[in-house]
Amino acid sequence: MKTITTFGLLAVSLLTFFLSCNKSSSDIQKSKTEPDSKMKIATLSNDSLRKIKVCTALVSESHALDSGKEAFGNSDLFWPEDKRTLYVNFLDGDPIVQQKVMNVAKQWENYCGLKFIFSNSPNPDITISFNEIGSWSYIGKDSKGKIPSMNYGWLNADTPQSEYDRVVLHEFGHAIGLCHEFQSSNNNPIIWDEPVVYQYYMGPPNNWTKEEVDYNLFKRYSSSEYNGTEFDPFSIMQYSLPAEFTKNGYHLSSVYKLSETDKKFIASIYPK
Numbered sequence: 001m002k003t004i005t006t007f008g009l010l011a012v013s014l015l016t017f018f019l020s021c022n023k024s025s026s027d028i029q030k031s032k033t034e035p036d037s038k039m040k041i042a043t044l045s046n047d048s049l050r051k052i053k054v055c056t057a058l059v060s061e062s063h064a065l066d067s068g069k070e071a072f073g074n075s076d077l078f079w080p081e082d083k084r085t086l087y088v089n090f091l092d093g094d095p096i097v098q099q100k101v102m103n104v105a106k107q108w109e110n111y112c113g114l115k116f117i118f119s120n121s122p123n124p125d126i127t128i129s130f131n132e133i134g135s136w137s138y139i140g141k142d143s144k145g146k147i148p149s150m151n152y153g154w155l156n157a158d159t160p161q162s163e164y165d166r167v168v169l170h171e172f173g174h175a176i177g178l179c180h181e182f183q184s185s186n187n188n189p190i191i192w193d194e195p196v197v198y199q200y201y202m203g204p205p206n207n208w209t210k211e212e213v214d215y216n217l218f219k220r221y222s223s224s225e226y227n228g229t230e231f232d233p234f235s236i237m238q239y240s241l242p243a244e245f246t247k248n249g250y251h252l253s254s255v256y257k258l259s260e261t262d263k264k265f266i267a268s269i270y271p272k
Helices: 047-051 068-072 095-111 161-175 194-201 210-218 260-269
Strands: 011-013 016-018 056-059 085-090 115-118 126-129 135-138 150-152
Touching: 095 115, 095 161, 095 260, 135 161, 150 161, 194 210
Parallel strands: 056 135, 085 115, 085 126, 126 150
Antiparallel strands: 011 016, 135 150
16 A cells, blocks of 8 residues: 555654554653453464564654644655755664665665665765664654664674565665555455454564554554555565464565555656
8 A cells, every 4th residue: 555645653652653663762662561451362373473573664743743644644754856865874883784775775766766875964864773673764754853763673794685675675665755554444455363463562572562553553544544556465565464463364475675566656756
């Protein structure tokens, strides 16, 4: 589901409101909420589920507090027409890892009018760290002025190239204004098995509260709240969804490249 707005940005965490990738220790300082005593506790049959790593898409308080369409991002979160070159600074990190991130991020340039300039700009648009918890990014122009605005907490020099492709394309998708597909209600086939999902995401490695799971996963937005394409199961803005998380057995595999819809949609937002 691509939108000409960025949909699904309502989760609240103190002064920072966020959508769904792991949490930043500097931005998200909420105490854990224990599962309700009446909540069904399900047993996850596959130990590999514990390896799922997801990201958090962040927005500023001012955007998250808007109502109606603005509550989850309107065109104001996309970079403006006079801003087609984005300056990106690394704040830290291994030069080998930095180079791999640069190589993957620039794939977006092939399909739209944006350019990423990796430099030591005194006024960067996007700033990247590797020192915080999890992988996450601010959405679109909300990246400006955030230090850092993007983080890669599990990438290192030995990380497989496929994981770089999966994570970096996804986070830079957030940085240029895209959000997660699974909160679309436009022909969305996902029927969550909520107790199982609560159990998983309220435990490590994500350690979300129940409220964070509700906002990050279960909250959906109607067609009256956005304007975009139908749900895209191949979008880079998805992440792996095991069948154990749904009542109907629906599942999504990890995505390692831009889908055709990703390419066409971003070209419509940032034409060359």
